[in-house]
Amino acid sequence: MDAYVVPAKMKHRPVEIEIKRSRFIGFVARVEDEEDARQFLSNIRNEHPQARHVCHAFVIGADRRTQRFSDDGEPSGTAGTPILEAITHRQTSEGKTELSDVAVAVVRYFGGIKLGAGGLIQAYSDSTARALDSAKLVKRAKLGIVSLTVPYEDAGRLETDLRNNFTLRQTQYGASGAILTICYPSGTYEKLETKIAELSAGKAMLEKQGFEWMDYEK
Numbered sequence: 248m249d250a251y252v253v254p255a256k257m258k259h260r261p262v263e264i265e266i267k268r269s270r271f272i273g274f275v276a277r278v279e280d281e282e283d284a285r286q287f288l289s290n291i292r293n294e295h296p297q298a299r300h301v302c303h304a305f306v307i308g309a310d311r312r313t314q315r316f317s318d319d320g321e322p323s324g325t326a327g328t329p330i331l332e333a334i335t336h337r338q339t340s341e342g343k344t345e346l347s348d349v350a351v352a353v354v355r356y357f358g359g360i361k362l363g364a365g366g367l368i369q370a371y372s373d374s375t376a377r378a379l380d381s382a383k384l385v386k387r388a389k390l391g392i393v394s395l396t397v398p399y400e401d402a403g404r405l406e407t408d409l410r411n412n413f414t415l416r417q418t419q420y421g422a423s424g425a426i427l428t429i430c431y432p433s434g435t436y437e438k439l440e441t442k443i444a445e446l447s448a449g450k451a452m453l454e455k456q457g458f459e460w461m462d463y464e465k
Contacts, residue, residue: 268358
């Protein structure tokens, strides 16, 4: 997979719901690996030492192969699994479920009234869904990187034209001219090559710099 959806790298606002006097607070975080996810969960536990339960799930990787969850003392299958399913089943666009690199923790302050298995499943599922609703999501894609050296006087024009279809990462000015670093989505190199040839009258040459995973607005 060359692209998927992730939470933005920022602090996301927690969302709280109350059901029969129990408080459920949902937290979302961007995580890069399991260690990152564990640190996020540790931080939540430290912030809520009096909470009865801190249940969670996280999904990591473009292939979403790494999936972990915990009921943290709730009856088996009533917390961690609903959180995980709310993540893995979430549609990020029509017909697509590709959310990853995400951890969700749901803190529960027990209100004294038992909710039953069905009530708990619904509560943890709803808490996760609402927390994800409030989170900012972005696209993460594997982009090709190329550099292009052009005369100083042509740099501005090429920057403007290229921004319409590609991501211009940076422009540096050296002794031999302006060096543009351009990112392109998988499968569009030929399109970029043709565009550069048109803009430079065939004079400019692209130099491939490999690939890199990058975030950009959905």
